[in-house]
Amino acid sequence: MGSQEFLGQAARLASSGLLLQVLFRLITFVLNAFILRFLSKEIVGIVNVSLPNARITSVRHCAQLFLLFFFSFFFFRLTLLYSTTIFLAREAFRRACLSGGAQRNWTQTLNLLWLTVPLGVFWSLFLGWVWLQLLEVPDPNVVPYYGPGVVLFGLSAVVELLGEPFWVLAQVHMFVKLKVIAESLSVILKSVLTAFLVLWLPHWGLYIFSLAQLFYTSVLVLCYVVYFTKVLSSPESTKQRTLPISRITDLLPSITRSRSFVNWKEAKLTWSFFKQSFLKQILTEGERYVMTFLNVLNFGDQGVYDIVNNLGSLVARLIFQPIEESFYIFFAKVLEREKNATLQKQDDVAVAAVALESLLKLALLTGLTITAFGFAYSQLALDIYGGAMLSSGSGPALLRSYCVYVFLLAINGVTECFTFAAMSKEEVDRYSFTMLALSSSFLVLSYLLTRWCGSMGFILANCFNMGIRITQSLCFIHRYYQGSSHQPLAGLRLSPVLLGAFALSGGITGVSEVFLCCEQGWPARLAHVAVGAFCLGVTLGTAFLTETKLVHFLRTQLSMSRHANKMT
Template sequence: MRAREALTSAATLASYSAGLQVLFRVLTFILNGYTLRYVSKETIGVVNVRLMLLYSTVVFLAREAFRKACLNVGVERKWSQIINLLWLTVPLGVFWALLMVWVWLNLVAIPDPAVIPHYEVGVVAFGFSAVVELLAEPMWVLAQVHMLVSVKVIAESLAMAVKCVLTVVCITLVPHWGLYVFSLAQLLYSFTLLVCYLLYFMKFIGSREAQRKSFPLTSLTDLLPKPLPRQHVIDLQLAKLTWTFYKQSLLKQILTEGERYVMTFLNVLNFGEQGIYDIVNNLGSLVARFLFLPIEESFYIFFANVLERGKDPRHQREEDVRLAALVLKMLLKMVFLIGMTISVFGYSYSQLALDIYGGSWLSSGPGPGLLRCYCVYVLLLAVNGVTECFTFAAMSNQEVSRYNFVMLALSLSFLGLSYCLTWWQGGIGFILANCMNMGLRITHSLWYISRYFRSTEHRPLSGLQLATPLLLVYLTSGVVTVISQAALCCDQGLFFRSLHVLFGAICLLAVVVAIVSTEPKLVQFIRAHFLSRDKTEIMKWE
């Protein structure tokens, strides 16, 4: 029953996260498209590549390891020790912020002040915003562990919407402010996020819902760090696990943001080319942010709660292992089909999407080729997210430590590939390097999962196998849309564009019908866990 409750909570968190992310980010997406018409591609390159890299580096290195360790604790642990541990993210963030600001101001190329003014202010503002966001970390972890579904999504989406609205208003009214606009918007984002969490917990702590969930805090001051008489100030076991993950997070950050580090430190692309690459990257990763990331975060918690870390499945409860294998199989099938659909249709509709979003300057250059390659990368992202969320939840501490060496090799190879392929193919080289790197990570995770379930009758990796009729529908849809794109898009007027869209819609409908016909168990899984709030239907699903 504990495993099924964890599955219910994980599915609820994932579906709510994805739904609300879409609702709020659609507004963000539209406002960003508006901004593109008022801001130069060089400014976009500096903000979205250079400054956002500084921000993401500080945030990731300060909190990622703590999240990985503390999301696996369960609600019955001593939360006073865990909260003390989580507050270490703030001084750690201050350290990384000071270091990164110094590096960004002294060791990388400074943009021409005549083209990009106020660069120094932007660097300091983005570093400070990262530290502000870390103040909410104990509340974020508490909300995740206790399945407080709404706070995370509402806080992050509202903060993003406020940031974009402010950016658009300022860009329209005072465009000469330059990086001041983006710096102010980023600071407002972090403060909005922090305030949302504070207001939520002020209302939640002591409420009936908190009592029903056995929430461990009784007042808002319990969120603050404090000495603990006659016991360790922090949970030492979690601290050791955090250190293990921390060594890994340094390498994972290189893998996650490697192309931006190469752009920033090696100058293989100018700021304008970086701006176009970032726009395509953001457009191509929409589905990853909307669907794959919420699924990965939520079901990591599910697997971590259901399975005992580092323990052979033969020595765990058979029901828990069977349920974990079945859920993993369904998740792999689901994200693989989403990724396949994006890859097949993305090739023929990339140019049209960029033309609608950013205008001819975005759709006539290297943008369409970049987005087509990125659509293939999305398929690999989908599979890697699910396989790694299971792998990291099931690995022992020793296996996580050994995997650090794998991450080191992947990081070095990725940086080398990025540099070489970018000189050869420009921005596309970054995506090709990401695809190769992601393929290696998937291979390792598939090997681990296969070995993990080898002694059991469960074969969750069969979720990556598709029925022959479905593959034929995908192939036919790809051929039809490619012909449609060549004949009807994108310089022949609105009528021909509409016909191109119509052909795509018909092919997409055929794909959906084929999926429903060939994958009834997957349809039942999605309906039970993502679309239905009927707990009876969820519990009886198998």
């Protein structure tokens, strides 16, 4: 398969991931509305016990606030436990094993991937002990089944790691439909189970979400196992001939006398990525660790920040994450580590450079759009989502600042996607020292800025962190393509006409917010939305006319994706 085919497959994978994220967020939104509607009735008694001195003008409203800020706070703790365990156990293995050519020994690669399971058991036990012994345990009368929730979330992380060899094999061979079906089915069944338990057993508290999470990971792994079992047992299957294994038992760990248990080159690269992934997790979830362990914000501020964080990062999860995951595989398969651009196949280098330039341009345009329009519509978005509770306090300022952070997040996702795919083992080790300094400074800066300016400090610290990481990645990309005729960093340049359109749109929508939003009633709000829609249309039209290279790239990948879908 040539580099152009790999590029088309990566585009398919990214678009499928985008559709999956939209599906997940839609299901989550409906599920949250359902839970809030039914579970809030059941916790009125808890509210009366927990808030005896509060001025309650509406018992139902107070119950909703309690569920939003208190119950979800400890659920957030459990998801942090799960995501930390998963990230530390598998991130390094994924990055190392998704690289490499077709001539690798897959028995050794699969053996290496199975090491994620004992590593996951270790992290789940250690972090579970931390969550139960070092963190404040909630009153069981207020948040029931917190202890079993910790155990079940840790167990669900280990169960998901059992499917890691299947997942990597599927990703390397670009089984797009498998990922779509497995993840869609898992999240839908998880949502149905959660809704059922909330409706019939609301007093189970965190037990509901813990069992649903375990069910989700079990179904996800089962889908991959069933798929590969079916494919490998079918002699006429075309996919069977492309796989490096002939039966399902080949996916299990095996020891051969002629070769070592693992490929030591891959193992050393995994170790390099592991040191880096540990530090990257601190940079990714640093503010959550600071909030969880240091209690730098009061209860209400933590709740508002968490809501703003979820809203602000929505676009990042919908668009940037699928692109980063899919094109990391593309760059890792097309480019060889240990070599710069002048020493590799020039056709592959050219395709990679075009893809990187287009992705940088797409990330830049998306980030600028969010920043330019986010400032004028942050208060309205929060008012629609949570009412005056969110839109009248610090929420709008937080969300506006988060728009700038999302802009940096977009650029960083693309640059690190390429950087980590092209770095040699020695460069990964050197970069780990940089991330060690970044992680330490980020934690200290988060703590100090939060003490100084509240929850805004987390966003400022994240912006600082992203700025440094982007600078590091841009320097690597510049060195990598130095001496070649390709200049992928040109994707960070925009025409003056388009920059003027963004600036003008930001100014017009800002004036519109002052006169039309948000205390003027719904007719004025709708007029404000109409002004934004018009400015957005003009800006996107300008981008379409000025960024012809990006438009051509997107059209090409779209047509290739359609052709590939027809072929399958």
